[in-house]
Amino acid sequence: MSKLSKLTELKGVGPKLAEQLHKLHIHTLADLFFHLPFRYEDRSRITPIGALQPMSPAVFQGEVRGANILFGKRRSLLVKLQDHSGTVSLRFYHFNAAQKNQMSVGTTLRCYGEPRRGASGLEIYHPEYSVVRDDDPPELEAKLTPVYPATDGISQQRLRLLHEQATELLAQQAVDLPDLLPADWLQQWRLPTLSQALLFLHQPPSGTDLNRLMLGQHPAQKRLILEELLAHQLSLHKLRAQVQADQAPAVISKHALRNKLLAALPFKPTNAQQRVTAEITADLENPYPMLRLVQGDVGSGKTLVAALAACDLLEAGYQVALMAPTEILAEQHLQNLTGWFEPLGVQVGWLAGKIKGKARIQAQEAIADGSAQLVIGTHALFQDDVHFSRLGLVIIDEQHRFGVHQRLALREKGAHLNIAPHQLIMTATPIPRTLAMSAYADLDTSIIDELPPGRSPITTVAISDQRRPEVIERVNSACAEGAQAYWVCTLIEESETLQCQAAENTAAELREVLPHLRIGLVHGRMKPKEKADVMASFKAHELDLLVATTVIEVGVDVPNASLMIIENPERLGLAQLHQLRGRVGRGSARSHCVLLYKNPLSFTSKQRIQVLRDSQDGFYIAEQDLQIRGPGEMLGTRQTGLQMLRVADLMRDAELLPQVQTMAEQLWYQLPHAVEPLIQRWLGDAERFASV
Template structure:
């Protein structure tokens, strides 16, 4: 199929052909992201107003919408400028006023002549003990009363667009709905009792009551499923294409891995062993691995990743592990060094700071194959970096790398396998939306010996007590992090906050005992401060959130987070994960400034109640919504018009398995259902899917 099918043309035409839409209102619609009839039919009403007829306004609560038949008894034009125009009306039981601000006398005399009968529908208010209906939404003659819908849908609006206009334009767009072939699996459609596509849209735009507006209404569910299905079909096509890309089948004899396992003081958890098996099996295939390794704070991703790198080394090839920042790359190097020593493999670091001869020597060793495992930042992407035989690329903290960079990195090795890692537990619905093109391994157990972290809430007024607590801990040889808040996105203020705290703690605890790291420091200074803390030369590290991910100092057992109410749940959970890594009992103190808002209190209480990152992530999703949890800017999350990722997570899972099954049975989408699915992809503007469809 070359371009958009003709059957969809009416939905992709100009808005201006619709009833009531001229050039000006088309511009206003564009402000809402509505540029063609297709966008309009997918803009569903968010609420509704009941307009069932009443006998009288008597007994109505202020603000209630009443539809009532009246006789017009008198007009009271304003006596002075700026006063409202009042019209007296009599219903079956009582008399009340219809009020118009800036009312034009001749116009009102014409539509509400004295002695005529009219049906009015609008909000009832009380003013000085008198019942009023200001600016009714509907004024019609009794014989036209059926033009007032018994339940009127309410649409989202923008400046220049009224409810009447959007309702009229939408009706006009619905009149153009083409008769589309069915793309949903017939068994699923029957089981869920979903209507056909056009019937679902008509039902969604003409609700009979509030139940029809709920996400659970069959028509709305079906339309949400269509969005999820088109999205998952696109991801499944990308995955199928990725799987067609050849890779070196990479298998090792296990001799290096056995050395590491023998040297470990504990046995891997069940989740770690399962993930290692999944990765090893993927690497043995002739198609490129595309797997996400998702683990909670401290679930032991590093070991799993290193075992995968060793498979590459056992096979005579090379592996690379990439981190988004220099600090993280150095942390990985430190964590992997003892493992590399026990295995007897050559491990090196490459960052943007390597210059001149030293860099040339590293690059030469890499190209010869002398370096078996490389750890680096995105400096690894540079043109002059060549591997002898790259078999595996591991990308840490995936959400900071886009899909394009994933592809670019795996292109470095002719067919290197790709493993992506994230320490951010992501609720299942979001991981399906974001990583639906990948296979997922989840580490959901803590390795033995990880201590639980005791979490307490402390108000800012008790700062001196907290400093005393630190003084005692330091005397016992323990170490602490003190995280300063990011104030209102202003780096200058952040800096001042961190520097002030640094000065105060240094004065209280002693000159050489306190270190400082923040985002504005030159990299070398940052590393030096981290190294001093690592070596135990400083006891307290004052930091902005640069230590959020991957920092590992086992002797650090106290985490103080100042103004904790400013941070998101996931971020607090990551920060807390920096302690509890050694044998000592650890504490996390969440300092807040009272009074706390309801949401902030709930966030901090959830954190105090559980250390389960997946449960925290689900709560975070329920509280903040999908875009915020991952940070919409770099989330790669699709924007759905109808579907709701938080509340319809189960549908997303069905859509994924359905999409994968359809492609398995019909890879080129040539069957009747496959062709219908192509129409859906065009309808949902998933045009990029067509570049993934491979023939044969």
Template sequence: MSEPAPKKPATAPKTAHDKALEKLGLVRDIDLALHLPLRYEDETRITKLDEAREGEHIQIEATVIECEVTFRPRRQLIVKVNDGTDICTLRFFSFYPSHQKALEVGKRVRVRGEAKGGFLGWTMLHPSFKAAGGNLPAALTPVYPTVAGLPQHVLRKAVLGGLARADLADTFEPGDLSQFSPHTLWTLRAALQFLHHPTPDVSLDTLSDHSHPAWQRLKAEELLAQQLSQLQSRRARAALRAPVLAEVAGGTLHARLLAALPFALTAAQARVGQEIAHDMARHVPMHRLLQGDVGAGKTVVAALAAAICMDAGWQCALMAPTEILAEQHFRKLLGWLEPLGITTAWLTGTQKAKERRAMLALIESGEAKLVVGTHAVIQEKVHFHNLALAIIDEQHRFGVAQRLALRGKLKHEAMEPHLLMMTATPIPRTLAMSYYADLDVSTLDELPPGRTPIVTKVVNEARRDEVIERIRAQVSEGRQVYWVCPLIEESEALDLSNATQTHADLAAALNGATRADGTPLLIGLLHSRMPPEDKKAVMGAFKEGLVAVLVSTTVIEVGVDVPNASLMVIEHAERFGLSQLHQLRGRVGRGAAASACVLLYSTGDAPRLSQSARERLKAMAETNDGFEIARRDLEIRGPGEFLGARQSGEAMLRFADLATDTALLEWAKAEAPMLLDRHPHLAAKHVQRWLGGKAEFLKA
């Protein structure tokens, strides 16, 4: 008779602390080892009160001489201690019976906090304390980023355990970094052990500004992991297959579209079109970013690429982040391609079921050669007949998972579609080297003729009446105006005028004003909570010139093209990001009339604007160059926000800083291919250590 199979040992249920660690992303030993302190406390020395300095964080050893709860002006625990040189009063506004027990009269305690002097002697508010005795620690005490329910002592113990268990063997020699450090060259293990427990003689400045050699080692490690991941992605893609979309000679759709366009391509458009055509003619999936300033003519380049795809007998999909932008593309492409006999399908989340079913049938049968829409394009129910080219506009506005989903839409013979991403937020060089290292980048670096330069003025809210008079003058000449508000509703946190109120105020202020032909002027209102039909109607009336002034939230940020609009007023401009301000400004200056953008700012109750708000408004007034705007935006905001990285839920870089660590980035870029070629097992180990399961997100 066979023995029964042994029972598997039951896994211990997760504790609250385990769940809190998971919430912080601390799952593996290496995650714990790489969870570095926010700051440090110096518990290595005892300071005498008669040697203390005002505002200094100190640790004293003293005897409790008084301990009582008082109720004036509010309930608090007052404890007085004497260290033999002076007396210090400890105040606690939140406390437990255990506090009173630990701080009974006669107890000897170690107390750490900020020493504040005054007429009544030294005081500390809510200091940390413990029983005196035992040796002083030899290293600074780390204070870690944490979440509710995970106290520092539990987190410290977990980190120490992870640090002891993690495999910290070097994947590259410390000597590889000799050019960056005149000091001792650090291994990964030594760097991490030091940063978790630095010696008291270290300069705290070098720890806080990340310039210490131990920090340099970590930044180099992180940048190398990122570069390796991008390089692996590029090489993996080179092994994949995509449909060959070669240009066909003769009376093709591409040639007919080119002939039918009412304008000539700029040299930049022609050059970039060739770069894209060359990519699509290969069996390797294209992974190209098309960047060009607002109004540089990216849509026509995308249309010509789509024409090559359709000439070869395949389908093309164009996805945009908002319905307004998607519809803008749809109407433009329809105007160009419908007369040439191309069926185009339209997909959004707000479509009626009957229309949607008809569109899905057109897409699945292959009758619709071009599909334009929002996120609806990547939903599971959308089955393409033979998708070969995916175009994503304003790609930084999409989450990484959404970009991956679009790439997964071609299951045809284990191939994947060519991918063309477009952005009007130009990518600074350091970002192109790091986050876009596995992308080929094409740049439209000239604007089509006829675009008028935009004059930008920064104006205080107090001069609002002058701005309204400017609007009256523009409208009387037959021009149109945008007025952009940041929020729809009042918010307690941000005391901003809402779009509805602004619309009513402008209607009252411009009451009696007339258009150039003497008709009363109409003021439209557009915001994100309006039903799609209403949005469409308002936008249509503005495009046709029936509405003279459009009060809007940022739904008009990208894609709206009204050549007759010559004035843009952005209210509470100090609340907007720099790239968003630049995008909004690009809605004017699209015709022959002189155009202006007024940045209305308010300091509210503050005496002046914040430093970053002043920098943003100054940059807008000084330049119209999208590349310069992008460079300054990166300086002000950092790469995570710049790239919309929050949509993937991950910080892009935890330790390195692209603004200051350019030399380390150059080193990592050069080191990655050598490590991958000579020591592939070390390269794989390095990426796994630093990125774990996140490497996939860097490939999108």
């Protein structure tokens, strides 16, 4: 018999219901199988009333001992139900006369609901119920009852009926749903087949440990979790293979330009910088594109590592592009790299969204004819009208702000020469091991785990904004002793305008209270030149205090700044707070960060602030951030699929990742025909790679 695959082959599924199911991302019978319950109800046994527990839904049965209409703030029907073990109250706010009449004393009811503590002991609001007649008692369920993610217009009952039909077809092997994992793997790891796992999860037999199911620890769940994580891992293998199938410049350099740059610097690279540079050098000698992620805490010297990598490509006659997510960060790179490279005879180009008209045309021409050898810019470098003459290396800073597809778009910039540029990706947001093994499996990773000598540790304190006058006095005394300070105004609403307004108001307030201090202001709505001028004044110590929005999060280096005040730190993620704090402690003076919070703080905010007070280790902070916030927020735009995992949970299932990596390697090389079907089954439309 031919295998079924269409939803409309199920009874009762016409075009209208099919359209409603599409809202739940259910387009085929296979999608229906993978639309799994998010919890289960145990309606397979009757719990004595005396054994009912608050917040634990259960089936219970008893005799009506009283039914009264109460008139309080809202009219309600209160029914007392009793069995041999105790009494419980049922409360109905929506009822009619027929229901009231049904509840006559002596009637036996079977109910299902969730007990809560009320004024008269345990109460159940609006339980499901049926009248029990001695001659025809209702049957108990033989299996646990699944509860599915639903949408408007589709009831749980309708979803359950559809799944019952579908699982019957699956049990009869009438559905096209191949098992894509090798049989010997299932034996080795004691896992069920795909059909067995799905049949079990849609209809767990009574007596199944509900707690184990809720914790995702049942072998049937493990089977699907492994397969879903494997599909994501394979999608990244595929991405890497696509990129590395391209030809890239194989650069074997004598490092003349690099040596000139190092000789001109007033400091020596750290051991960690030298180690990472050697790893990059080895990559650049290969005839396929480097894909390397460099992680380094704030201030660890990633920019120098990127500059040393650029030297070898520039020396070989290739262009290098450095891209940053914000104009202020791109401008900081422009300033640093122009200072390092122009004395060595390298022409530095600049392209950002705000460059318009004639200046833009000139910048694009310099990039297209190759006279701009090192090009620095923002998202503007992605645009179709930007053409490179001979692009050999792309450096992307703070990659979590860019999607994978944007990074891949830069591959096309070398297509006319039949070469793809090498890719060096940098981040000051340390990536927890769990995310590195899952979301970043397409990249080789290097870690700069050493700060340059002479950095001072930062003391972090949390103070309520009710003590704001004390904090202002602290700023005053620090500046009087010759130090400089930042005052950071974080997001008030999801609005740049309001954020800038808050910074302007704070600057005005501080100028009034501290008229003798030189106070500057930087925010996102200022023109690039205005921002650059204020930053230059602050760096030259022509300003004592800089009031700013989070635009100073990355890229600003003022060694004399040793005090930072962060208002409303509870509004920011840990990684962002850690990066902001990294703007101080860049010189030898003792440095302090004051988190000026608003009461009352939520439990999560207290957790965050405590982590920041306890540690300056970016990797520890990132791990804690992942646990508190989850992977979705931390991944930004990078891998949309991982934020929509259907069965797996990156935090809960982290210990499976080494096994998944091994499985992905084996499957990729030994069973390549299973790779694409697995990716399609689990990722479908979420697999959006620019090159496909």
